[in-house]
Amino acid sequence: MIRQNLVIPAPGRIEFQDEEVPPLPAGGLLLRTLATGLSAGTELTFLKGDNPALSETHDPELGLFLPASPPSAYPVTRLGYMEVARIAESRTDAFTAGEVVATTYGHATWHVSDPIHEHVVRLPADLNPLLGVYVAHLGPICANGILHAAADAAGPSTTRLADGVEGRRVVVSGAGLIGLLTAMLAQEHGADEVVIIDEDPRRRETAQAIGFEALDADDSGLVLKTRWRHGARDHGADVVFQCRGRVRALAEAMRIVRPQGTVIDMAFYTETSQALNLGREYHHNGLTLRSAQIGRTPRGTAPTWDRQRLSAETIRLLISRSLDIRTHVVTHVLPLTGAPQLLLDVAARRQHVISAVFTTEP
Helix, strand or coil: CEEEEEEEEECCEEEEEEEECCCCCCCCEEEEEEEEECCHHHHHHHHHCCCHHHCEEEECCCCEEEECCCCCCCCECCCCCCEEEEEEEECCCCCCCCCEEEECCCCECEEEECCCCCCCEECCCCCCCCHHHHCCCHHHHHHHHHHHHHHHHHCCCCCCHHHHCECCEEEEECCCHHHHHHHHHHHHCCECEEEEECCCHHHHHHHHHHCCEEECHHHHHHHHHHHCEEECCEECEEEEEECCCCHHHHHHHHHHEEEEEEEEECCCCCCCCCCCCCCCHHHHCCCEEEECCCCCCCCCCCCCCCHHHHHHHHHHHHHHCHHHHHHHHCCEEEEHHHHHHHHHHHHCCCCCCCCEEEECCC
């Protein structure tokens, strides 16, 4: 059997390659792709050639980036991490042929999955498969950000995502896909107010269409610190979720949070910048900066919190806010064959995408 797999053979080039699907081993699943989601921020870094993984290797044991040998990771043969598939054949009693699942294997038409070592999630019948692309990885990224705020506020024994946002004033920096889903999670879990900031007026319009207040990032610090007064010399957001991969966005997040408040950083950066002056608000207001990445839940929260539970929280959000997400967040739905051109258009700023989903069926 032949599958089509989207690859980047070199910077600025993207194409499909035909590959032989390996035999299905005992315990494995043969998956036929129904939909696959675009993670524009991450995928464009490979297309543009500025992803650090192209020149450095991350040593997971030491937690260090080290010079890669060879220095180039091209071709990039696995692109993307948001897939929905139907099980065409199962060689395990854990899953049944015909079931629809969410998992992560990249933009390919078929995949042989090892469910013991891969994160595979059954999707409920009442969830739109187009929204299922967020269940295995991207939604858990957002839920993990909320969990970091909960652990920061209530400690590692926290059992509720609400512990970090309930009754609190929350800012989400960035009205892209991760920012919008994070804002909805904060709202669903009882935040008193949720304000989204972004310098792009198109993204602010999307946030407003969903029902959020949206401010220009350049104006937000003074506006929100004037509005949100907790006491003398204590102004600003209780917690800020930084979801935009620009250093200046991180600097603005630190301007908005109240003294001794926390910024939960969920962004991926490929740039360096002088915009982040740690001698300003970070130092004088005694701030906490926490990096929340899907590879790690907050220290001490496992096994209560794991990827499976974060996926379950994602499913609840997707069902609760399905109309908002399908109407306003999923801005592009097109056949998988159109993926190369869309990625090139987004890289060249010819198209504006919040979330694109590629399908393999009419």
